[in-house]
Amino acid sequence: MNAPAPVIRLLVCGSGDRGDDGAPLCAVAHVLPALDAPLRGLLEVRRCEQLDPIDLIDVSPGEACLILDTVVGVEPGAIVELSLEELALQPTVTPRSSHALPITQVLGIARSVRGSLPRGTFVGIGGKWFGFGDVRSRALRDGMDDFERAIAAAIAALATPQEVAG
Amino acid sequence: MHTSDLRFQVQNLTRVEGEGSLHLTVRDGQVSEARLQIFEAPRYFEALVVGRTPNEVLDIVSRICGICPVAYQMSAVHAFEDLFGVEVEPATRALRRLLYCAEWIESHALHIYLLHAPDFLGYPSAVELARDHRQLVTDGLRLKQIGNQLLALLGGRAIHPVSVRVGGWSRAPRRAQLTAFAPALHEALQLARATVDVALQLTPPEFEREPRLVALHHPREYPMNEGRIVSDAGLNLPAQAWTEVFHEIQVPWSNALQARDDSGLPYLLGPTARIVLDHDQLHPLAKEALDNSGALESIRRNPYRSIVARGIELVQAAADAIDIVEAYRPPEAAAVAWRPRPGVAAWATEAPRGLLFHRYEVGEDGLVAAATIVPPTSQNQAAIEADIALFAPRVLGLPMDEATRRLEQLIRAYDPCISCATHFLDLSIDGAPA
Numbered sequence: 122m123n124a125p126a127p128v129i130r131l132l133v134c135g136s137g138d139r140g141d142d143g144a145p146l147c148a149v150a151h152v153l154p155a156l157d158a159p160l161r162g163l164l165e166v167r168r169c170e171q172l173d174p175i176d177l178i179d180v181s182p183g184e185a186c187l188i189l190d191t192v193v194g195v196e197p198g199a200i201v202e203l204s205l206e207e208l209a210l211q212p213t214v215t216p217r218s219s220h221a222l223p224i225t226q227v228l229g230i231a232r233s234v235r236g237s238l239p240r241g242t243f244v245g246i247g248g249k250w251f252g253f254g255d256v257r258s259r260a261l262r263d264g265m266d267d268f269e270r271a272i273a274a275a276i277a278a279l280a281t282p283q284e285v286a287g
Numbered sequence: 288m289h290t291s292d293l294r295f296q297v298q299n300l301t302r303v304e305g306e307g308s309l310h311l312t313v314r315d316g317q318v319s320e321a322r323l324q325i326f327e328a329p330r331y332f333e334a335l336v337v338g339r340t341p342n343e344v345l346d347i348v349s350r351i352c353g354i355c356p357v358a359y360q361m362s363a364v365h366a367f368e369d370l371f372g373v374e375v376e377p378a379t380r381a382l383r384r385l386l387y388c389a390e391w392i393e394s395h396a397l398h399i400y401l402l403h404a405p406d407f408l409g410y411p412s413a414v415e416l417a418r419d420h421r422q423l424v425t426d427g428l429r430l431k432q433i434g435n436q437l438l439a440l441l442g443g444r445a446i447h448p449v450s451v452r453v454g455g456w457s458r459a460p461r462r463a464q465l466t467a468f469a470p471a472l473h474e475a476l477q478l479a480r481a482t483v484d485v486a487l488q489l490t491p492p493e494f495e496r497e498p499r500l501v502a503l504h505h506p507r508e509y510p511m512n513e514g515r516i517v518s519d520a521g522l523n524l525p526a527q528a529w530t531e532v533f534h535e536i537q538v539p540w541s542n543a544l545q546a547r548d549d550s551g552l553p554y555l556l557g558p559t560a561r562i563v564l565d566h567d568q569l570h571p572l573a574k575e576a577l578d579n580s581g582a583l584e585s586i587r588r589n590p591y592r593s594i595v596a597r598g599i600e601l602v603q604a605a606a607d608a609i610d611i612v613e614a615y616r617p618p619e620a621a622a623v624a625w626r627p628r629p630g631v632a633a634w635a636t637e638a639p640r641g642l643l644f645h646r647y648e649v650g651e652d653g654l655v656a657a658a659t660i661v662p663p664t665s666q667n668q669a670a671i672e673a674d675i676a677l678f679a680p681r682v683l684g685l686p687m688d689e690a691t692r693r694l695e696q697l698i699r700a701y702d703p704c705i706s707c708a709t710h711f712l713d714l715s716i717d718g719a720p721a
Contacts, residue, residue, distance in 0.1 A: 230417050233415070234421050234425055
């Protein structure tokens with residue numbers, strides 16, 4: 122038996138005026154209008170300048186979560202897709218938007234308080250230039266189409282109803 | 288090397304904001320040298336603001352820190368307005384204090400619950416603490432969230448706010464917006480009062496010393512945006528005159544400049560200094576919390592009691608914020624008109640971690656020609672090193688990991704903000720066996 126499609130909390134990290142840091146904001150501006158209305162209706166979009174444990178703690182059991190951020194530690198423009206469990210382990214990439222606490226602490230605290238991490242995915246794009254202004258690096262701009270496709274695919278995957286045992 | 292010489296190297300300090308390490312040289316059982324090594328790369332903000340307009344400077348300096356951006360904006364905006372002779376409306380003054388309250392709430396909650404409390408309760412980090420003390424961590428996260436939400440309401444963003452402008456604001460909030468936030472502030476006040484109780488129950492290691500304390504002092508209110516620089520040694524000078532008594536020095540082991548006063552001795556800024564020097568100006572509810580705690584003298588003498596000082600300042604910030612919100616009437620204009628004039632703009636405000644001094648030289652063209660920014664952590668480095676040198680002999684006989692943990696706990700008591708990073712710690716000893 123299938124459960125209803127879950128609500129998906131879309132956590133859009135980054136700052137629009139810090140170069141490549143604004144990539145997630147740009148991407149969702151293109152991805153969301155292109156989604157089918159029923160799929161778009163499943164989304165709860167939350168803008169996160171910095172990812173906080175609270176953003177994950179109150180994700181209810183039936184919901185899913187998609188975190189978007191620019192990352193360092195990979196080639197600029199490269200796409201990174203990880204489950205939240207994978208990201209909580211020693212990540213080889215560093216999301217840009219966990220200012221007060223590193224990402225492993227953000228996810229670890231959320232897991233400790235909540236009992237487990239919510240079902241979810243992290244999609245990131247490698248950044249190169251994080252100076253002031255809304256100019257993006259060439260390498261990041263070259264990867265934006267792939268980033269948007271990865272976001273749309275992740276939303277579709279998370280919207281797939283999960284089989285309920287029994 | 289002498290057979291009784293030891294070198295302690297704490298490679299990467301954990302649960303502090305930034306990249307630093309600790310190096311100790313021990314000779315005949317005494318610490319001959321303690322070096323807080325800040326190897327966070329220089330960030331050149333003082334050069335970045337050169338050639339910029341005052342309002343551009345406000346946006347740029349807020350990027351220095353993701354935890355205390357308001358402090359940088361407040362020191363800068365008051366410096367420029369003082370030079371330009373700008374008189375802001377009372378409502379603008381109140382809103383700026385409210386913005387600072389928001390920052391104190393989020394910053395102190397972060398440090399108390401997620402960075403420092405694990406030390407006292409025997410956990411390596413807040414992740415492990417949260418498993419056994421879920422409600423404690425949840426309360427801390429909620430307090431931090433309320434601070435961040437108030438920051439976003441006033442500043443347009445939860446971090447790196449953008450609405451502060453010379454002469455006022457880019458947009459002042461409506462009264463209804465602030466009134467709607469009052470219930471959250473009352474919740475913050477209750478959580479803050481509970482925080483003081485929690486902090487008082489945390490047993491501090493036995494360690495006392497006589498610090499030299501420096502803070503702003505205002506005759507009618509607990510210091511945030513205004514006041515004169517005072518010390519427990521009788522210093523009293525205008526906030527603009529920091530450079531008359533204090534000066535920055537470069538030490539070879541740190542990428543951050545240190546600071547000394549004219550005596551050449553270290554001094555301590557932050558919640559401890561403010562509580563000791565300004566407790567008569569606390570909000571009645573915060574004063575009540577301090578009096579009930581009976582902790583004033585232990586806050587002054589024991590650096591680990593800074594966690595209590597931060598708790599009391601949480602009460603201060605929440606209670607103060609409630610008063611401001613209840614009395615708020617929007618300013619007639621979001622910002623008053625102003626014209627730049629050449630000269631030196633200087634000011635100091637009280638960041639969560641202590642006195643933050645800014646100095647700008649403004650040219651005939653109205654652009655910044657030179658800048659000096661002296662953060663509290665830079666000024667506190669020497670005091671931290673001095674306290675480590677006093678404390679370290681007590682832990683030298685302990686196993687390495689325990690000695691490391693205790694030294695880190697002491698450093699965290701000062702809430703050093705180097706930038707935003709956390710690592711697990713490696714401790715190595717180079718030299719003769721212990």
